[in-house]
Amino acid sequence: MCIIKTFILSLSSGLTIFFANTAFSAENMGAAHPWGLNLREAFSPVMAEMVSFHNGLIWLITIISLFVLALLAVIVVKFNTKANPKPSRTTHNTFLEIAWTAIPVLILVVMAVPSFKLLYKSDVIPEAHMTVKAIGHQWYWSYEYPDHGNFTYDAWMVQEKEEIEGENRPFTRLLTTDTRVVVPVGKVIKVQMTSSDVLHSWAVPSLGVKKDAVPGRLNELWFQADREGIFYGQCSELCGTNHGYMPIEVHAVSEEEFLAWIEEAKENYAKVGEDLNLAKVKE
Numbered sequence: 301m302c303i304i305k306t307f308i309l310s311l312s313s314g315l316t317i318f319f320a321n322t323a324f325s326a327e328n329m330g331a332a333h334p335w336g337l338n339l340r341e342a343f344s345p346v347m348a349e350m351v352s353f354h355n356g357l358i359w360l361i362t363i364i365s366l367f368v369l370a371l372l373a374v375i376v377v378k379f380n381t382k383a384n385p386k387p388s389r390t391t392h393n394t395f396l397e398i399a400w401t402a403i404p405v406l407i408l409v410v411m412a413v414p415s416f417k418l419l420y421k422s423d424v425i426p427e428a429h430m431t432v433k434a435i436g437h438q439w440y441w442s443y444e445y446p447d448h449g450n451f452t453y454d455a456w457m458v459q460e461k462e463e464i465e466g467e468n469r470p471f472t473r474l475l476t477t478d479t480r481v482v483v484p485v486g487k488v489i490k491v492q493m494t495s496s497d498v499l500h501s502w503a504v505p506s507l508g509v510k511k512d513a514v515p516g517r518l519n520e521l522w523f524q525a526d527r528e529g530i531f532y533g534q535c536s537e538l539c540g541t542n543h544g545y546m547p548i549e550v551h552a553v554s555e556e557e558f559l560a561w562i563e564e565a566k567e568n569y570a571k572v573g574e575d576l577n578l579a580k581v582k583e
């Protein structure tokens with residue numbers, strides 16, 4: 301079993317490295333890859349904890365399943381009509397009944413403690429370095445950077461590789477967007493999300509974040525990218541025909557690169573609330 305898993309994992313990572321762009325190797329891409337198994341690779345402390353909690357639960361589930369399977373096997377072999385023609389009429393056994401009530405309760409309590417700890421960790425936002433606002437639209441995201449000049453821009457899915465030609469980033473089908481969300485690596489980023497029309501959901505699996513964007517409400521989450529790289533996400537709330545075509549592309553870069561991008565973005569993008577006067581732009 302273990303050999304098969306190792307074989308498939310090495311095959312899949314081999315394929316990813318083969319197909320990946322040279323500048324962005326598989327190690328710094330928060331994307332699903334061909335033949336990939338298990339959860340997306342963790343890029344944030346919360347996701348890393350989610351992965352280890354998940355792995356722990358897998359062991360627990362496996363042990364419980366094997367135990368139940370063993371009990372069933374014993375019953376099938378030992379108590380079938382042939383082996384046991386005269387069944388016992390015993391009912392009730394106080395010790396057994398207490399045990400099979402108390403043990404599952406204890407198992408649930410053991411599972412609940414780390415689960416709640418993790419839930420609070422992802423829910424309570426530590427002091428944030430900066431805020432990004434994501435607004436869901438049918439069918440694209442728009443972003444605002446209130447702490448860095450309050451500029452805003454839209455992010456649409458890129459359909460063809462040629463559209464991002466010349467840019468130093470890979471084209472990932474259905475996941476690449478024309479503009480990116482750029483954040484500094486290692487810093488706590490608060491993301492607020494809302495929607496201009498229907499329910500959407502801002503989700504980036506490798507950062508361990510997912511929260512609904514609700515019209516008229518402001519939800520928020522946080523993440524801290526622990527490595528530089530690209531993390532992809534998708535709208536995760538059925539929001540209409542093009543629900544599957546409003547991806548999210550987050551880049552975690554060094555502080556210098558981030559500040560350079562901010563300067564560029566301030567030049568290129570409009571300010572929130574500013575009336576875009578085309579005649580003025582032409583001048």
Ligand SMILES: [Cu+2]
Pocket residue numbers: 436437499500501535536537538539543546
């Ligand atoms: Cu959506």
